[in-house]
Amino acid sequence: MRILITGAGGSLGSGLAEALEGTHELVLSDCFDLSARHEFRRADLRSLDQTLPLARGCDFIVHTPAWHGLHGSIKSEVEYWQLNVDGTFHIFQSALQHNVRSMVWISSVSISGWERDKYGFSKFIGEHLCGYYHRVHHLRIAILRPWDFTPFGNDFIRYGERLLAGGVDRRDVVGATLRAMDRVVDGAIECDWFEIGKDHPFTEQDCAQFKDDPKGIIEKYWPGYSDLIDKYHIRFPEKPLVIDLKKTKEVLGYSPQYHFGTFLAELRERDRKALPVR
Numbered sequence: 702m703r704i705l706i707t708g709a710g711g712s713l714g715s716g717l718a719e720a721l722e723g724t725h726e727l728v729l730s731d732c733f734d735l736s737a738r739h740e741f742r743r744a745d746l747r748s749l750d751q752t753l754p755l756a757r758g759c760d761f762i763v764h765t766p767a768w769h770g771l772h773g774s775i776k777s778e779v780e781y782w783q784l785n786v787d788g789t790f791h792i793f794q795s796a797l798q799h800n801v802r803s804m805v806w807i808s809s810v811s812i813s814g815w816e817r818d819k820y821g822f823s824k825f826i827g828e829h830l831c832g833y834y835h836r837v838h839h840l841r842i843a844i845l846r847p848w849d850f851t852p853f854g855n856d857f858i859r860y861g862e863r864l865l866a867g868g869v870d871r872r873d874v875v876g877a878t879l880r881a882m883d884r885v886v887d888g889a890i891e892c893d894w895f896e897i898g899k900d901h902p903f904t905e906q907d908c909a910q911f912k913d914d915p916k917g918i919i920e921k922y923w924p925g926y927s928d929l930i931d932k933y934h935i936r937f938p939e940k941p942l943v944i945d946l947k948k949t950k951e952v953l954g955y956s957p958q959y960h961f962g963t964f965l966a967e968l969r970e971r972d973r974k975a976l977p978v979r
């Protein structure tokens with residue numbers, strides 16, 4: 702397949718390009734030049750004229766660019782609309798012009814706050830654009846709603862703490878995207894959304910007791926890490942965030958690999974080797 706990845710210089714886009722390398726022909730696009738081994742098409746997606754040629758000769762589009770949670774205080778409603786909504790509309794126009802019928806479109810769990818938040822609202826409109834292009838133009842689209850996979854530079858502790866709250870490892874988001882692409886291609890998905898988060902072993906009772914004894918609950922599932930939890934002053938949420946991934950697992954075959962337990966195991970390794978964690 703010849704796959705167009707928009708936002709190929711970003712966190713998810715670059716992870717995808719890396720993961721797909723060697724298995725598919727890639728066409729990468731971003732608004733700044735990338736030194737890529739693949740065909741590169743520079744375009745500012747806020748411009749219809751620049752976006753229209755992008756899908757030429759491609760079979761599949763993975764559309765990633767958006768201002769997101771991190772940009773809330775620095776980007777205006779206008780800027781969110783121009784990239785997240787206009788950019789999405791433009792890429793659909795490009796898909797139509799070049800007869801590309803298959804797409805993964807990256808939304809966000811922030812869509813749940815769409816009524817009051819410019820980011821969530823832009824994803825809400827974006828998902829409706831996906832629905833429109835499916836119903837009217839018969840595109841097949843997997844819409845992914847990831848939790849927070851923002852990289853926090855070298856702050857490995859923050860990465861770990863986030864895996865008990867609203868975080869998911871970027872590698873699992875990349876994996877979910879690859880699976881979603883397969884399901885669109887094999888016809889299992891017509892147009893549907895999927896939440897992408899991390900896995901957890903916690904029962905309802907664990908969650909209820911977590912606030913009073915977080916280390917005790919953690920010890921139950923991942924024993925032997927209390928010393929590290931104290932040493933690195935790991936902060937716990939009042940209760941771990943439990944996400945329902947049933948549909949995502951059933952349809953995509955999604956099986957997230959990274960969670961608080963894998964974080965603790967890696968922290969042990971880093972500690973042994975005296976590697977920096979912040």
Ligand SMILES: NC(=O)c1ccc[n+]([C@@H]2O[C@H](COP(=O)([O-])OP(=O)(O)OC[C@H]3O[C@@H](n4cnc5c(N)ncnc54)[C@H](O)[C@@H]3O)[C@@H](O)[C@H]2O)c1
Pocket residue numbers: 707708709710711712713714730731732733744745746747765766767768769770784807808809810846847848849850851852
């Ligand atoms: N990062 C997260 O934690 C998170 C969580 C949930 C959903 N999402 C969604 O996932 C998607 C990818 O997020 P990410 O973290 O990889 O984003 P990112 O900010 O790392 O990358 C976005 C890319 O889009 C490009 N871009 C920006 N403006 C552009 C324009 N005008 N024209 C063309 N390209 C432009 C940027 O240069 C960048 O390479 C987004 O749609 C985001 O809303 C992200």
